[in-house]
Amino acid sequence: MNYKNSTHPTQLHEGPREKFDLKAYLRRYLHYWYLFFLTIPLCLGAAYLYLIITQPTYISQTTLLIKDNKTQVGPEETIMKEMSQFNGNKVLENEIGILKSQLLMGMVVKQLKLDISFQTKDGLKTIDLYGQSPIKIDAQIVTDYAYAHPLIINTDSAGFFRVNNGSEYYRLGTQIRTAWGLFFVHKVMASAYPEVEVQFHNPQSLTRGMLGRLTVGVLYPQSTLLELSFEDTSVQKSKDILNKLLDVYVQSSLNDKNSEASNTLKFIESRLGLITGELSEVEKDVEVYKKSKGLTDISAESQLFLENIKENDSKLNEIETQIKVLESVDHYIQNAGEGAPAPATYMIDDPILVSLLTKFNDLSLQRERYARITQVENPLFETVNTQMDQTRQAIQENVQNLKRGMAATKENLNGINTKFSSGLSSIPKKEREYVGIKRQQTIKENLYLYLLQKREETALAYASTVTDSRLIDAPISSYMPVKPKRSVIWLGAGLAGLVIPLILINLIFMLNSTVQNREEVERITHTSILAEIGMMKGKGRNPAESIIKVTSRSAVAEQFRALRTNLQYMGDGSCRTIMLTSSISSEGKSFISINLAVSLASSDKRVILIGLDLRKPSLHNRLEITNKKGASNYLVGQKNLDELIQPSGLHPQFDVLSCGPLPPNPSELLSNGRLPELIAELRERYDYILIDSPPYGLVTDAALISEHVDATLYVVRFNHTLLDHLKHIKELQRTKRFANLSLIYNGVDYAFGYGYVYGSGGNAYGYHTEDVQDTGFGFKTLKKLTGMF
Numbered sequence: 161m162n163y164k165n166s167t168h169p170t171q172l173h174e175g176p177r178e179k180f181d182l183k184a185y186l187r188r189y190l191h192y193w194y195l196f197f198l199t200i201p202l203c204l205g206a207a208y209l210y211l212i213i214t215q216p217t218y219i220s221q222t223t224l225l226i227k228d229n230k231t232q233v234g235p236e237e238t239i240m241k242e243m244s245q246f247n248g249n250k251v252l253e254n255e256i257g258i259l260k261s262q263l264l265m266g267m268v269v270k271q272l273k274l275d276i277s278f279q280t281k282d283g284l285k286t287i288d289l290y291g292q293s294p295i296k297i298d299a300q301i302v303t304d305y306a307y308a309h310p311l312i313i314n315t316d317s318a319g320f321f322r323v324n325n326g327s328e329y330y331r332l333g334t335q336i337r338t339a340w341g342l343f344f345v346h347k348v349m350a351s352a353y354p355e356v357e358v359q360f361h362n363p364q365s366l367t368r369g370m371l372g373r374l375t376v377g378v379l380y381p382q383s384t385l386l387e388l389s390f391e392d393t394s395v396q397k398s399k400d401i402l403n404k405l406l407d408v409y410v411q412s413s414l415n416d417k418n419s420e421a422s423n424t425l426k427f428i429e430s431r432l433g434l435i436t437g438e439l440s441e442v443e444k445d446v447e448v449y450k451k452s453k454g455l456t457d458i459s460a461e462s463q464l465f466l467e468n469i470k471e472n473d474s475k476l477n478e479i480e481t482q483i484k485v486l487e488s489v490d491h492y493i494q495n496a497g498e499g500a501p502a503p504a505t506y507m508i509d510d511p512i513l514v515s516l517l518t519k520f521n522d523l524s525l526q527r528e529r530y531a532r533i534t535q536v537e538n539p540l541f542e543t544v545n546t547q548m549d550q551t552r553q554a555i556q557e558n559v560q561n562l563k564r565g566m567a568a569t570k571e572n573l574n575g576i577n578t579k580f581s582s583g584l585s586s587i588p589k590k591e592r593e594y595v596g597i598k599r600q601q602t603i604k605e606n607l608y609l610y611l612l613q614k615r616e617e618t619a620l621a622y623a624s625t626v627t628d629s630r631l632i633d634a635p636i637s638s639y640m641p642v643k644p645k646r647s648v649i650w651l652g653a654g655l656a657g658l659v660i661p662l663i664l665i666n667l668i669f670m671l672n673s674t675v676q677n678r679e680e681v682e683r684i685t686h687t688s689i690l691a692e693i694g695m696m697k698g699k700g701r702n703p704a705e706s707i708i709k710v711t712s713r714s715a716v717a718e719q720f721r722a723l724r725t726n727l728q729y730m731g732d733g734s735c736r737t738i739m740l741t742s743s744i745s746s747e748g749k750s751f752i753s754i755n756l757a758v759s760l761a762s763s764d765k766r767v768i769l770i771g772l773d774l775r776k777p778s779l780h781n782r783l784e785i786t787n788k789k790g791a792s793n794y795l796v797g798q799k800n801l802d803e804l805i806q807p808s809g810l811h812p813q814f815d816v817l818s819c820g821p822l823p824p825n826p827s828e829l830l831s832n833g834r835l836p837e838l839i840a841e842l843r844e845r846y847d848y849i850l851i852d853s854p855p856y857g858l859v860t861d862a863a864l865i866s867e868h869v870d871a872t873l874y875v876v877r878f879n880h881t882l883l884d885h886l887k888h889i890k891e892l893q894r895t896k897r898f899a900n901l902s903l904i905y906n907g908v909d910y911a912f913g914y915g916y917v918y919g920s921g922g923n924a925y926g927y928h929t930e931d932v933q934d935t936g937f938g939f940k941t942l943k944k945l946t947g948m949f
Contacts, residue, residue, distance in 0.1 A: 200657030207653030216641030220398035294351030306340035439604035690902035691723035735870035743857035743885035761813035774826035777819035790820025871900035
């Protein structure tokens with residue numbers, strides 16, 4: 161550290177801001193290299209264990225085509241489009257909602273019996289035994305306890321089994337009652353796994369969990385193709401679930417579509433039963449009349465009347481049938497939603513009424529679907545109900561119009577029948593009676609044939625009903641598991657092994673309240689650092705080993721020589737009586753005072769080191785000299801200096817005045833007036849007087865001594881001095897309490913990347929050959945490999 165250009169080294173001068181030192185920053189983390197060697201294997205081991213115990217999850221996918229059932233053909237197309245507020249996208253979203261409904265998934269769970277699962281342990285692995293379980297559970301009663309606790313079945317080759325490794329054996333195929341409920345255990349197949357874990361699942365919870373693993377989405381924009389995906393630990397189970405889900409979806413759709421045809425068939429069958437009975441009675445009447453009257457043939461005139469009446473009656477019967485159908489339509493519309501059967505739309509010839517009824521039935525089915533997947537308060541219910549009311553009103557108006565038209569037609573046909581009946585008066589009585597009976601037979605026959613024809617048409621429509629969806633691709637499963645992703649797990653474990661130590665190291669830095677670098681010392685204290693002393697490496701616990709040899713060329717020795725040089729720039733350059741103090745103990749005052757004295761003595765200066773730490777002296781231990789007499793004896797007036805001064809044994813120019821016996825009142829002893837006399841007498845004998853004083857932050861002794869010295873060296877130790885203590889130094893500098901106050905930054909560990917080190921490159925003194933500071937195990941190898949440090 162060079163202060164030649166500064167006339168007052170205790171004043172901190174603002175200079176250009178130093179550049180960020182990447183090497184020093186990285187050395188801070190490299191000091192904790194062992195954390196990385198510890199956490200990286202642990203994280204990788206945890207990842208390996210996780211991959212072993214976690215069952216791989218596979219995904220199965222299938223594609224479903226939803227047909228557009230809103231396309232209308234015929235003159236009613238415009239009317240239907242005007243009345244419909246639902247486009248293709250809305251219908252597609254509804255189908256997605258139906259596929260993801262709890263109702264359908266619940267049916268899948270029930271039909272596949274997924275509420276009971278089987279698995280076993282193979283070391284640390286868990287194997288799903290879906291379709292491969294050696295046993296089968298036929299549960300009659302399942303308790304709540306079973307949902308929370310797995311059941312372990314241990315089987316043997318003799319056909320017996322135990323429950324949860326219990327002592328009681330049961331025969332396979334018998335009914336048992338346990339805390340899990342009442343059930344049968346059946347043998348299914350031979351297996352290498354004698355122990356099977358049975359898990360009972362709550363159907364509702366299982367259904368919700370399966371819906372969470374089901375994904376339904378549109379495959380392409382502007383298309384009606386849906387892609388269904390399901391994730392599970394068993395490939396076969398995921399395929400079976402998708403297949404069964406599509407089965408129950410298709411069956412549900414077919415049931416909805418067949419409801420109208422089924423109701424029509426029921427109506428026709430009931431009418432056929434009635435007409436068949438009436439036709440049989442009329443045919444018997446004809447047979448009885450012919451036998452009783454001996455009637456074999458009728459005249460040509462009566463035959464003509466009969467044929468005309470038959471044709472007119474056929475039309476009249478058809479009108480009456482249509483009127484009954486319209487009445488059933490009117491009854492269905494008025495009682496819709498209360499269990500009324502759907503009208504026979506196949507027997508209605510009016511295309512507008514047919515389209516309105518079709519629309520009403522579609523809306524009714526739409527409302528039923530919403531009831532499965534949404535709440536009643538959903539705004540879609542309001543929309544559907546409004547449309548149903550509008551359609552109901554249109555149907556009632558159309559029915560009334562048709563009934564009025566048919567009533568007029570019926571009245572006209574009755575009038576024609578009256579004319580034909582009056583014409584029969586000229587026919588003989590027998591023939592006239594026969595024609596009347598035959599007329600009833602013809603009416604019933606025509607009506608019977610008409611109903612048979614409509615029944616066949618309805619049966620054909622019922623048989624040809626197809627669903628609005630079509631399976632495009634059968635479920636296909638992924639070859640590789642989708643969870644867990646091995647590469648992601650390994651990469652995440654490696655990153656965690658790097659990030660966790662970084663977090664821990666930064667927490668150490670954040671929670672460390674001690675001095676960590678030179679810059680924060682200067683910033684907080686507003687005081688310049690006169691010298692920086694590194695940590696001595698490889699030294700033992702013996703205090704004598706911390707004394708640097710005069711001929712040493714180590715980095716620390718060179719730093720003390722630099723400190724010796726910088727002493728001449730303190731104050732006006734004539735500071736010869738120097739006090740060393742610190743905030744707390746163990747900051748290196750004695751270490752620095754001894755080595756500074758040795759360095760000054762080696763430059764042919766007469767130096768004396770006074771131990772004035774009258775509370776906890778340590779100089780005599782470090783120098784291995786006696787402490788039976790010393791400064792305390794002089795301060796109480798017991799002895800003269802010649803009797804108290806001892807040679808240091810380190811250099812002929814270096815003498816020591818140890819502390820001496822510990823006094824009961826150190827502060828009063830230092831302020832009794834003998835201390836200035838001591839210093840004045842020593843000034844005449846020595847070039848430099850170094851005083852090892854007590855810590856300033858603990859007692860007032862250092863403040864009493866500072867009044868009689870030329871300068872003060874305040875020791876701040878790396879990773880030991882608290883940051884709060886630096887504020888006291890700042891206050892001392894501001895109030896000029898200590899004369900020519902300067903700082904010594906002691907114990908710097910350059911393995912942390914803190915502080916400055918003399919020499920090229922900033923990492924070691926360029927010329928020293930001893931005590932090359934090692935930054936930790938393997939650091940030299942890294943240095944050779946990277947060339948960074």
